[in-house]
Amino acid sequence: MMITMKMVCRSLLICLCCSSITLWAITLDEAKAKGYVGEKASGYLGIPDGIKPSDEVLDLVKKVNKARKGKYTEIALKNKLQPSEVGKLAYEKAIKRSKHGHMYQNLKGKWVRKLIK
Numbered sequence: 001m002m003i004t005m006k007m008v009c010r011s012l013l014i015c016l017c018c019s020s021i022t023l024w025a026i027t028l029d030e031a032k033a034k035g036y037v038g039e040k041a042s043g044y045l046g047i048p049d050g051i052k053p054s055d056e057v058l059d060l061v062k063k064v065n066k067a068r069k070g071k072y073t074e075i076a077l078k079n080k081l082q083p084s085e086v087g088k089l090a091y092e093k094a095i096k097r098s099k100h101g102h103m104y105q106n107l108k109g110k111w112v113r114k115l116i117k
Contacts, residue, residue, distance in 0.1 A: 026056050028064060037061055038103030038111060039094045043087025044068055048103045048111040 028045075031037045036057045040046040044065045047053050053061070072086040079086075095104055098114045106112050 026060060028060065031057055031060055032102045033099070035101070035103050035113070038105060039091055039098065040105045041088070041091055041107055041109065042084070043072065043090040043094070046105060048105075 026036075028037070035048060036051055036053060037045050037060070038048050045061045045068075047057070047061065068087070068090070069083070072083040072090065075081070075086045076083045095114070098104060100114055100116065102114050103111055104114060
């Protein structure tokens with residue numbers, strides 16, 4: 001009986017630890033607010049110069065960019081455009097929506113911080 005209770009407690013502890021890992025994952029808003037990621041002129045997320053991203057941030061960038069690529073391709077097909085054209089339009093919208101302090105890549109490729117609200 002005692003061994004079974006120990007096993008149940010260990011299993012519960014493992015489940016709690018594993019499920020809480022996802023609760024600790026950084027969100028896109030948090031990553032932008034901390035300057036870990038920014039909008040690239042291509043319409044995709046990027047890592048600003050001088051930032052050494054964690055694996056968590058790299059995973060976030062990959063996941064968001066994969067979703068964006070799918071969406072850009074879908075929109076491009078519907079509107080007889082290239083996905084890169086859709087990405088550039090999305091970039092313009094993203095910059096307008098960006099908050100004060102967020103990083104973005106200007107059209108010359110330089111990373112800058114948005115200073116106006």
